[in-house]
Amino acid sequence: MAGAPATSNSFLGDISEDFLSCSICLEIYKNPKVLPCLHTFCQQCLVTFKAKSGGVLKCATCRIQCDTPIQELKSNFFLSSLLDTYQRQRQLSTDHPQECEICQEKTATHMCVDCPQFNCDGCVTIHKRILALRSHEVLTLEKYKEIESKSHLNEQSKVFCSVHKDSHLEFYCDTCQVPVCYKCTIVKHRVPEHRQRDLQQVVDEYKTQLRKILGQLQVKEKQVEKLKSAAESTREGILNHYEAEKVKVATRAKEMIERVKREEKMLIETLDEKARMGLKDVEMSINEREFHHGNIVSTHHYLETLVHHGNAVHLLSTRTETMKHMKEMVAMETKSLNRHDITEFHPWREHAMMGVIQSDVCPSKCTVENIPKQLLKGVPVKLLIKTRDSKGNQVIPRQDVTVKTKNPDASWEGIDVEDNNDGTFHVTIMKKMVGIHQVAMTIANQHIPGSPFHIPVIQLVGKAGSEGQLSYPWGLTINKHGDFVTADRWNNRVTIHDSDGNYRQSFRFTDQFAKRFSPCDVAISDDNEYFMLDDSNKQVVVSDENGKLIRKFGSSEIDNPFGIAINPVNKNVYVSEYDKDCIRKYTQSGVYIKSFGRSGKKQKEFHRPNMLATNSKGLVYIPDMKNHRIQVFNSDDQFMFEFSSTGGSTMSHPRAVAIDKNDHVYVSSEHKVTKHDSNGGFICRIDSEKDGLNSPHGVAVCHDGRIAVVDRDNQCISVLEK
Template structure:
């Protein structure tokens, strides 16, 4: 399930997955937000100090800062494990000698698979004699390197309890929805008030549910991508149509003498003003669609990676956040807005008589418009500014109400 061979992890996950989008460097003390976006702890600290609030730089969602500040946000141990694997590979390629992570002085001769520490001979002896590490699986460096290339070394062989740090996590408390150790089941998660399950059984069941939710999320991603493309095409069509109508105006103007230049410019300005807001709205729709699509795709990518390469405890530690985030994203409205109210240039063949090159006409039916600011009396030759408001079709009203 989540315990994939290190070699397979290196093949399937891009190293770019391990970089913080704020500092553009590999994660340091990675923290995961409820939206499943991960950032360096210090990057989030700087962000909160600068803005005074916790807003995700990726999806712009705002969160309440937990008691204890940024350090109290959930750590992404899954990401930390991936970084360790890539770091080991880089050291292996460069031929860097592993230092003992116990004394920080001697050259490492052994590797504890469960603690994921490199140890020298002295620290290995101490490690083997300590009661709570006596049963750990320890290999020589040579044995470990051979095992990595021939057998499935899990990302983390054993997950330990956050409270009883010497105890392996073996159960899942369904009442509290957290992984727990044996001591936890007799202290804070006692029966019958709390219901316990085997950790792997609970993870397997949740994985089946998560796969179904991710399938729905992928459908939503495809829908968002399709509508983003339609929104871009809509913007292109509006821009092209504006250009076509502008060319018509210019062609008509070229047939007449210089006295029509002022009228020509008036029509062009009016045409551009009519389309300016439409194109701006189309651009805003594209930005919104790109954001929605990015959020959906990012969440789906992270969850799939977690499903394939995270262990049971890592998988269940973000169960609530993952479920909530997927539901949020599936409910996102990804339908692009459609604005078919186009302005078309209609040339006037009798310019010399009226001094007007033509008019800009809209698809809106004048019989269904409300006219305001009508003067009570006008003398011949006078002009007046009228406020014309088109009536919204019934189907559009219903659509707006539903939204």
């Protein structure tokens, strides 16, 4: 190393030995080399570190990989200068005289600021005679110490060229980006191939750049400091969080231990109680048998003695009593002790940490709650099973509880049982098949009292929901798709639901008529045209199956319509007039033909005719509501017969009639639906009291043979089995 700056004591006081020490060997730098990441290490330390790292050189501080060969790394002139200055200051601060660094024999008296070297008087003379060193500033030690102590020794260091040892580095080659001496500009860094500038000028520019970058670095330093602070806060938060979680674990463990102890006490007490009750029964049985045994033994001993030692009088005097008593004792039932209920501890269940006590169940003592009188199709109902032992106490069973259902088509279906782990079980029943279902509930293959339960499943259409909900419905028919087509009167529309009760569409005819569309009944022709009876506008409205208006007719004749039907024989349209007590006939195109009937109670007279129907032979069945009968006419409007019997009672206020493919007649009357043959003979009642019909109106036969009836006041359609 050539020269180093003389540095003030105050500056050196800020420099610690750690700053001047290699972080690998932890000693003062020896030939310090600076990596691209600006971290400095001894050259030999880098060689050793690279060898230990498998031939890859990474910074020991920041772990950034360096691909530059070690021999090509730049020397850290700044640290080298600091080291020289630091060592000189240590030498000057000692009380021992300094030795001349030239002859290494005499005591030094002078100090060369530029070299820097300690010189004795003789060596100073030689130093001044050397031509290349004449420009160096040489001071006495006293003067050097005086100036340095006053911080006036501020000359720039003069660094000598590593090639031309006697030349200072005073130029900078922009082309090679290295400091050079004057001789270098003539030899290896000649113009015009190379461009040189004054070293101090380049340094000033570089300092300006460094100050700008240092400002940015300072900002980055604060950002990283904040991130570091945040990371430290996160670390503290993590430590605090997990300490708190450990407290939770400890608390939970304490709670679980206490709970286990409580459960242990409860289970032991339960077993003790079970044992006490079982032992009590056995003790009573033992006492009873001991009594009978003692009685038999004493009687036997007495009679043995009497036989051997008694005379005739002794024996025969109590013959009657003796024989009666002996026969009673011999006939006495000596059945074995009843088997006691088995109670067992079963480890761990979902609701208990330790386990539960399970006992034998007596199926005949078990009960089922919430058995419904009927089920709605697709609507679930939850049943509750309670299991009990032979004494009627509710217990958790050792035996399996099973539930299965038998559908109307005779197929069986298993039902999941939800164990509440307290001696009760929940069973959810939901059926999609209309008809009578059997629900079998068994424990240990024995039926619970009442099992199997017979539960009817019915279908309600339009009862719940918003868009498909019915409001005061009247007439009903079935279209070719098997859908329910309903005169949804108070919703001012005809509403269509599919066979499963799902809403499909509706016909409204908004703003197409003088008054709001108010349908009371519907009929469908063989051409799939929908004939809808509009009460408000006193007309028949005809549309296609999508609700597109085709035509309308009848407003000149119709006054207060109620029912509509299409005769399959003559294809005519029949409309019943509620107030006029007559039936009007039209062609399907809307041409008025005639009317028949008048007010009265005789044949061919009506009092409030309602929703009529026709069979396959063209017979027209007309509910004569206030006369409590059904009148039947042929396709030529001739009276055929009437009927009013419903199996032991008189028909009451019949509202509507429907005909199936076998010409069976279905009549909806006050609170019930009945089935008749084509001549009106009563066959059976279709609904039951459990169905709870409330003002049945329109009735229709589904494609699968089930009977659908408009339950007007319940605002739905009930689908019933035949």
